[in-house]
Amino acid sequence: MTDLQKTLEAYIDEHADDAITYLQQLIQQPSVQTNERGVQEIVIEKLNRLGLEVDVWDPVYEELAKSPYFVASRDTYVGSPNVVGVLKGQGGGKSIIYNGHIDVVPEGDRSKWIDDPFSGKIENGKMYGRGTTDMKGGNVALLLAIEAVIKSGIKLKGDIIFHSVIEEESGGVGTLATLLRGYTADAAIIPEPTNMKLFIKQQGSMWFRVTVEGISAHAGTRYEGVSAIEQAIKIHNGILALEKIRNDRVDDPLYSHIPIPIPINIGTIKGGSWPSSVPDLVMIEGRMGVGPHETIDAVKQELVKHVASLCQADDWLKDHPAKVEFFGAQWVPNAVATDHPFAELMKKNFETIYGRALTIQASPWGTDAGLLGNVGNIPALVIGPGETKVAHFPNEFIDLTEMIKAAKLFALTLTSWCGVASTD
Amino acid sequence: MTDLQKTLEAYIDEHADDAITYLQQLIQQPSVQTNERGVQEIVIEKLNRLGLEVDVWDPVYEELAKSPYFVASRDTYVGSPNVVGVLKGQGGGKSIIYNGHIDVVPEGDRSKWIDDPFSGKIENGKMYGRGTTDMKGGNVALLLAIEAVIKSGIKLKGDIIFHSVIEEESGGVGTLATLLRGYTADAAIIPEPTNMKLFIKQQGSMWFRVTVEGISAHAGTRYEGVSAIEQAIKIHNGILALEKIRNDRVDDPLYSHIPIPIPINIGTIKGGSWPSSVPDLVMIEGRMGVGPHETIDAVKQELVKHVASLCQADDWLKDHPAKVEFFGAQWVPNAVATDHPFAELMKKNFETIYGRALTIQASPWGTDAGLLGNVGNIPALVIGPGETKVAHFPNEFIDLTEMIKAAKLFALTLTSWCGVASTD
Incomplete structure (x- = not known):
């Protein structure tokens, strides 16, 4: 284990509880379609605190409508902010997008939930609630990774672009809007709940x-x-x-x-x-x-x-x-070649953190990676903590240990992909 | 042609215009389900004027519900009177039911009607309007036949029982109610629009x-x-x-x-x-x-x-x-044997009035004859003026000459089936 990895892992372990509390705050905001503002304000606060340049805007229907990839899910997106945070690198490195959607599907029949669907209740190392696994848990892993790099005094060569997007559950308007606004990168990760398998292709x-x-x-x-x-x-x-x-x-x-x-x-x-x-x-x-x-x-x-x-x-x-x-x-479907340098890097990093080989699969459903790949021409990998099978169901949960461990992989990926310019 | 037939036909021809005006009054009452009272009042007035014993009642759901033949079409029949008129014979003859339903199906899309669906407008010998052919025209033919017998001073041996029933279009509650109330006979005619073919069996x-x-x-x-x-x-x-x-x-x-x-x-x-x-x-x-x-x-x-x-x-x-x-x-389906005496009589009478052989068919749909046959055990024949194909459609009409001619067949059938006791 390198010193860099040791530093990052130590930071993440020390701040695991804060990250869990933060996830709870996100879960307690029921960010179903048209109700995303509350949760985005908490994301904005975090990004500001980390020192990223923050861009917040309501996607504009008329501008989106010019794209052949636009599928109208609503009449207007006014009141539903999209958020991007950018941490500029020192130069000479490759950039990366960390993309997570902040919208959740409705809770459905409340009588089927043991607890309030937006409680964020923790029991036996699991947090329960709509959006825990799909995919606020993944988003928190991304943010904890970025935080670990920043707070450990590591300056990267390449840029980090963090997308906190709306409307993934309804066809991807949020991610399309970030791309049309010019936020692109040399690679991307979306931590949808794959149970830490790599979904390198998506249907x-x-x-x-x-x-x-x-x-x-x-x-x-x-x-x-x-x-x-x-x-x-x-x-x-x-x-x-x-x-x-x-x-x-x-x-x-x-x-x-x-x-x-x-x-x-x-x-x-x-x-x-x-x-x-x-x-x-x-x-x-x-x-x-x-x-x-x-x-x-x-x-x-x-x-x-x-x-x-x-x-x-x-x-x-x-x-x-x-x-x-x-x-x-x-x-939109998506495919990254299994021998793409970013995929190779992910396999290596996964083995480093998890001590075993990465499982690579094709997913039977689409994600925003399709838009990143087809509109942005960005190699986008889907890998994240949490299990697909509890997504969209009552009593959705995420294993918190898995979420924290994923943050370590995402932190290591930042330093190894973007390159380290200096450390304090 | 016998004198009796001559007398009846002459009466019918002389009073054709009155019968047509009467049909117009019936048509102008839009007697769709739950709105049958207006039209029944006009029927009651006619039966009273002819000197029949008139029985008017709202069928009682709870009583009907005891019959295995009851299919609830509504929660209540209050406000939807059933009407029966009885002309007792002198005795020693066979009785007959003349049954017609007074309910009509809704007019449907009014824009498809050339005139108001309840106008009763007459043009080129046809009267237009919902219920003309299905089956107020047939009912008028029955009433004109009864009137011709009475006004010609003919006393019959057997009874005439005239049913003016509700709910045929919704499964036959009106006819079921007449049977449960005890109105039965040795034979029955329902002048549904068969274009004067005899529908001896019904699906x-x-x-x-x-x-x-x-x-x-x-x-x-x-x-x-x-x-x-x-x-x-x-x-x-x-x-x-x-x-x-x-x-x-x-x-x-x-x-x-x-x-x-x-x-x-x-x-x-x-x-x-x-x-x-x-x-x-x-x-x-x-x-x-x-x-x-x-x-x-x-x-x-x-x-x-x-x-x-x-x-x-x-x-x-x-x-x-x-x-x-x-x-x-x-x-309920129905069948009368083609060699049943009442069917034989109908064939003979038809030839007398129309000068050609009666066409006998089986119908692809049911009528209240199924209830008369199965509940009342009454041989019930379906034959009447008007064409099936215009029933339930916009611009429904009946050929008035055909309606008047049918009255002659129904009048002759009264005298030949019930038997003549005396003439004035």
């Missing part, structure tokens, strides 16, 4: 809707009509066939143990209005996975073309083609 | 709902869940297979030209709540046809057993069986 996705028509008739003479449900079943089955075609193409070893690497999920179906009438309209909605090396546009086109050719081959649908639309959210 | 039906379960999961790992939509498709296809089995059994020549004599219509489908989740519940609702010689209970059992065996043969459904329920409306 993107978008929502689609297919509408099919029939002809209404009285149920007693249903042969005079055409059931839109029967037509929708053809579309349903045809989409599952496309899923198979697409997944048969996937040969990435990261997906070798995953039954369906890029699934197409048909999530809802709705049609017909009366038991005694032949249904004349059915709508299905779903989510289509986008592979790490695919683009959303290309995958949209593949679905449109597949449904069109399916219709063309059908007696009814060729004259009454199903309508395909894309709506609502989309998540 | 019954009932509504069913099938619910299937899956297991929810995130769309990105949809293989961890079970799609309830995929399960519902199995049920859908299984129900269509049952339809084929049931229809292959039908060998009644009346159905020889009908593609699906007793259809099973899947009218609605609804399931899943989010594009990015595997749907864990899907519900389908439909209408199942019941053959004229079947019972609703037996057909319900056939569906329940078929779905159960379908589930038993499926890996998922055998442990998560689909739930089958019956809900909402039901219509």
